[in-house]
Structures are given as C-alpha cells and as structure tokens.
Amino acid sequence: MKLLAEWRESAETWFTRLRDRLCDACEALERASASAMPAGRFERSDWRREGGGGGTMALMRGRVFEKVGVNVSTVQGEFSEEMRRHIPGAAEDPRFWATGISMVAHPLSPHVPAAHMNTRMIVTTRHWFGGGADLTPTFPVDEDTRDFHAALKAACMAHGKDHARYKRWCDEYFFLPHRNEARGVGGIFFDYLDDGDPALDFAFVRAVGDAFLQIYPAIVTRRMNRPWTEAERRALLIKRGRYVEFNLLYDRGTAFGLKTGGNVEAVLMSLPPAVAWP
Amino acid sequence: MKLLAEWRESAETWFTRLRDRLCDACEALERASASAMPAGRFERSDWRREGGGGGTMALMRGRVFEKVGVNVSTVQGEFSEEMRRHIPGAAEDPRFWATGISMVAHPLSPHVPAAHMNTRMIVTTRHWFGGGADLTPTFPVDEDTRDFHAALKAACMAHGKDHARYKRWCDEYFFLPHRNEARGVGGIFFDYLDDGDPALDFAFVRAVGDAFLQIYPAIVTRRMNRPWTEAERRALLIKRGRYVEFNLLYDRGTAFGLKTGGNVEAVLMSLPPAVAWP
Numbered sequence: 152m153k154l155l156a157e158w159r160e161s162a163e164t165w166f167t168r169l170r171d172r173l174c175d176a177c178e179a180l181e182r183a184s185a186s187a188m189p190a191g192r193f194e195r196s197d198w199r200r201e202g203g204g205g206g207t208m209a210l211m212r213g214r215v216f217e218k219v220g221v222n223v224s225t226v227q228g229e230f231s232e233e234m235r236r237h238i239p240g241a242a243e244d245p246r247f248w249a250t251g252i253s254m255v256a257h258p259l260s261p262h263v264p265a266a267h268m269n270t271r272m273i274v275t276t277r278h279w280f281g282g283g284a285d286l287t288p289t290f291p292v293d294e295d296t297r298d299f300h301a302a303l304k305a306a307c308m309a310h311g312k313d314h315a316r317y318k319r320w321c322d323e324y325f326f327l328p329h330r331n332e333a334r335g336v337g338g339i340f341f342d343y344l345d346d347g348d349p350a351l352d353f354a355f356v357r358a359v360g361d362a363f364l365q366i367y368p369a370i371v372t373r374r375m376n377r378p379w380t381e382a383e384r385r386a387l388l389i390k391r392g393r394y395v396e397f398n399l400l401y402d403r404g405t406a407f408g409l410k411t412g413g414n415v416e417a418v419l420m421s422l423p424p425a426v427a428w429p
Numbered sequence: 430m431k432l433l434a435e436w437r438e439s440a441e442t443w444f445t446r447l448r449d450r451l452c453d454a455c456e457a458l459e460r461a462s463a464s465a466m467p468a469g470r471f472e473r474s475d476w477r478r479e480g481g482g483g484g485t486m487a488l489m490r491g492r493v494f495e496k497v498g499v500n501v502s503t504v505q506g507e508f509s510e511e512m513r514r515h516i517p518g519a520a521e522d523p524r525f526w527a528t529g530i531s532m533v534a535h536p537l538s539p540h541v542p543a544a545h546m547n548t549r550m551i552v553t554t555r556h557w558f559g560g561g562a563d564l565t566p567t568f569p570v571d572e573d574t575r576d577f578h579a580a581l582k583a584a585c586m587a588h589g590k591d592h593a594r595y596k597r598w599c600d601e602y603f604f605l606p607h608r609n610e611a612r613g614v615g616g617i618f619f620d621y622l623d624d625g626d627p628a629l630d631f632a633f634v635r636a637v638g639d640a641f642l643q644i645y646p647a648i649v650t651r652r653m654n655r656p657w658t659e660a661e662r663r664a665l666l667i668k669r670g671r672y673v674e675f676n677l678l679y680d681r682g683t684a685f686g687l688k689t690g691g692n693v694e695a696v697l698m699s700l701p702p703a704v705a706w707p
Binding site for chain 2: 218329330388392395396399400409415418419422423424425426427428429
C-alpha cells in the first residue's frame with residue numbers, strides 16, 4: 152500500500168498534468184473559433200507563498216474565452232487559531248498541506264456557459280479530497296445542462312460515488328441566499344471525501360477531471376460560433392455580477408485562499424474580466 | 430428634553446430632507462455638465478421590509494454620474510441570535526429600530542472621484558449614531574483630498590468631535606487587507622456615537638451631511654468636464670473592482686443589510702455599474 156507521502160506526490164503530479172491538458176483544450180478551442188479576433192494563448196506565472204509552497208497561475212485572454220485561468224498550487228503551513236476550529240483534524244495539530252487545481256472560464260459569448268472545476272487534496276492529522284465542477288450559463292440550454300450532468304454522473308457511477316448527493320450538495324453550495332437564486336445550473340460538489348481507500352477516492356477525483364475535460368470543451372464547441380446581440384452580452388455582464396457576489400460573499404475557497412495568505416491574483420482569478428450591476 | 434421617540438422622528442425627517450438636497454445637487458451637476466449625453470434624473474422606488482419598515486431608493490444614471498444612489502430607510506425588527514452578540518444593547522432585548530441615509534456615487538469620468546456618505550441612528554436598549562463620508566478617486570488629486578478632509582474636519586471641530594480619531598477609523602475601516610491597500614483617500618468614519626446628549630450628537634451628524642453636500646459637488650464640478658482616455662477609463666473600471674471586493678468581503682453595512690433582510694437592490698446599490706478585473 153502506498154504511503155501518504157506518495158499519494159500527495161501522485162495528486163500534485165496529476166493535477167499539474169490535468170492543468171496542461173485543460174490549457175491545451177482551451178487553446179485548441181481558441182484556434183477552432185471562427186472569430187476575426189486573434190486566438191488566445193495561455194501565459195503562466197509562478198508565485199511563492201510566504202509560509203510555504205506556491206503555485207502556478209495560467210491565464211488566457213482570448214476570443215472564445217474572454218478570461219480563463221487554471222491554477223495549480225501546493226501549499227503548507229499552519230492554520231490560524233480561528234481556522235483550526237473549522238478544519239477537520241486541525242484542532243489536534245495546526246499544520247496542513249494542500250494541493251489542488253482550480254479552473255474558471257469566462258467566455259466572451261453570452262451563449263457559451265461559464266464553468267468552474269476544482270479538485271484538491273488536503274492533509275492535516277487527517278486527509279481527504281474535495282472538489283467539483285459546475286456550469287453557469289447566462290441562457291441555459293437543456294441539452295448542455297443534461298450532458299454536463301450526465302458526464303459527471305458517469306464519473307460518480309464508475310467509482311461508486313453517490314451522484315445525487317454530490318449534485319444536491321452543489322445546488323446547496325452554489326446558491327445566493329440574498330437573491331434566493333442559484334449561481335448556475337449546478338454540477339457536483341464534494342468535500343471531506345475519505346471513503347477508506349485513498350486509491351479509490353483518488354481514482355474518482357481523476358475521473359471528475361477527465362469528465363470535465365471531455366464535456367466542457369464539447370459544450371463550448373457547440374455554442375462558440377453563434378452570434379449574439381448587445382442585449383445578450385449585457386445579460387452576460389449582469390449574470391457575472393451574481394458570480395462575483397457569490398465568490399466574495401460566500402465562497403469558502405476564496406475565504407480559505409485569502410485567510411491562508413494565498414496569492415491574491417490567483418485566489419481572485421475567478422473574478423470575471425468585465426461585469427455590470429444594473 | 431426631547432423623548433427618544435422625538436429624536437427618532439427628527440433623525441428620519443432630517444435624513445429624508447438630506448436625500449432631497451443630495452439628489453437636487455446631483456441633478457444640478459448633470460445639467461451643468463458639458464457632455465453631449467442626456468442629463469440624468471433620479472428615479473425613486475419604495476420597498477417594504479418583511480418584518481417591519483422599509484425605504485426609498487433614489488437612483489440616477491446620468492452623464493456625470495454613471496450611477497448614483499441615495500437610499501433612505503427606517504426599519505425595525507428583531508436581531509437574529511448571531512447578531513445579538515455583536516450589537517450593543519441587543520443581548521438584553523433583540524428588538525431594534527434604525528433609520529439612515531446612504532449615498533454612493535460612481536462617476537463616469539475617471540477624473541471625478543467616487544464618493545460614499547452614510548449616517549444612521551440605531552436604537553436597541555441603547556441608542557447611538559454612526560456614519561461617515563469618504564472619497565475614492567482613481568487618480569488622487571492633492572487639492573481634492575485636502576479640501577475633502579478639511580470640510581469634514583471643520584464639521585468635527587464645530588461639534589467638539591475628534592477629527593483625527595474619526596479619520597484614522599476611516600482609514601482602518603476602508604482597507605483591503607488581502608491587497609494591503611486602502612479603498613480610497615479616506616474621510617471620516619464613526620460608530621456607537623453616544624456622547625451623552627443626543628442633541629449634540631445629532632447636530633454633529635447633520636453637520637457631516639451638510640459638509641458632504643457642500644464639498645463633494647464642488648470637487649465634481651472641478652473635474653467633470655476634463656476629457657479622459659480609454660486607458661484612464663480602464664483604470665477606473667479596475668479601481669472599481671477593489672470597491673466591489675471591499676463591499677462584498679468586508680463592509681459591515683452590506684453584511685448588516687443582507688443579514689437583516691434589507692432590500693437586496695438597495696443594499697447592493699453601492700456596487701458600480703461597470704467593473705473590470707484585469
């Protein structure tokens with residue numbers, strides 16, 4: 152059986168490789184676009200975290216993706232007094248280690264849904280995986296919503312995970328109580344995943360990444376060459392305002408990043424490039 | 430000596446009158462602009478709060494002010510368990526009454542500073558005033574900063590309040606720790622003001638409103654007809670991103686409004702009309 156240190160290395164390596172594949176897929180979409188604008192290319196920048204670790208932010212501004220970022224990071228350190236009370240296993244020992252990948256895509260077209268995918272491995276005196284993927288269209292299309300959920304359901308089914316539970320968790324998590332409104336059309340969300348065998352849990356986490364890598368570019372391809380009106384673009388900018396409200400008011404990942412001294416640009420990479428509040 | 434009920438009524442009446450004067454001043458600036466765009470006019474909408482009270486939101490989209498809102502509201506109800514622990518006098522009895530005025534101006538021009546002014550009276554088993562005014566230029570101009578501080582200092586001095594303390598409080602409050610950056614160039618901030626005689630405290634609160642009404646339109650007049658470049662406008666949109674980050678991550682008024690079931694549109698009226706994250 153593998154040691155925990157080996158799982159940590161495997162997770163970090165796999166997240167880095169997934170980042171490369173996601174970036175390649177997004178750049179391929181840029182090249183495939185019929186737009187007259189120039190195709191985008193990712194630019195990468197490394198950052199170091201005071202206190203331990205760091206990451207790489209890959210960011211592209213293109214003609215399909217007005218802004219898309221893929222972050223990988225591996226950080227370690229000690230949780231603050233306040234955070235120890237909220238993180239499993241941190242009360243006994245405040246030290247933590249975490250590796251993860253996070254992607255947020257904000258397409259230029261109001262017909263192409265925004266998307267978010269994140270998977271991570273956290274180690275305190277305990278260890279677990281977390282993550283998910285969800286879709287945020289301005290104008291939901293049944294076919295896209297159905298196919299997105301189906302891809303994630305297949306990943307769950309293949310690894311014995313309860314898709315209905317993870318889908319519900321996603322709906323509950325990505326919700327704006329002050330507006331009584333969902334952020335998007337959902338997907339899956341899971342956390343504190345430790346079903347006893349890290350090999351099985353990690354296989355599932357890989358499957359979530361693979362499923363997202365398969366379905367999201369397929370949906371983008373369907374919608375990216377459809378023309379849009381100024382009114383539709385305006386609706387997109389307003390929809391993005393809700394995205395900002397969610398991320399700054401409620402998102403735990405944002406709070407975690409800002410409170411643990413994560414790189415501000417990387418933590419806030421999720422914020423859309425242009426937003427409107429009516 | 431006036432009864433508390435009379436102070437409450439006086440505060441509410443005065444805030445409503447100040448709203449009218451602020452709206453008049455902003456509409457006068459719209460008419461005075463040399464812009465070729467049509468001058469803006471305020472539109473008002475009333476809202477009722479489930480649980481007691483309500484308010485009026487006055488909103489204008491113009492050629493000087495891309496978006497400016499002036500809210501007055503008077504609400505009452507009971508604080509939630511969680512809030513009782515944080516609000517003076519609420520542990521003994523959860524009922525509260527509050528009246529206030531809040532103005533947020535987001536000018537179209539990157540040369541005209543954004544501004545915020547708020548004053549309020551809160552009654553639990555205790556009663557106090559709070560408020561402040563602050564300036565957020567994209568490109569700070571020493572003359573404007575100096576005159577803005579001087580006007581507020583004069584209001585403090587005339588009513589025996591400690592301007593240096595309120596100025597420092599403002600600098601500490603309107604600060605983005607994750608960016609180690611001030612939101613703007615400051616102003617004053619005060620809360621839990623109960624110096625023993627409501628007549629004197631209320632006179633000071635009125636003076637803050639009067640000072641803001643005098644100095645902010647004067648600063649806008651100086652800057653509003655200066656042309657700007659696309660790069661300067663882009664800098665404004667990015668500066669506004671910081672404003673959004675502050676209001677959603679840290680602002681107590683936003684949290685108070687959303688947690689006490691305030692009108693969402695009124696609470697989030699402070700958010701800028703167009704924003705960019707680079």
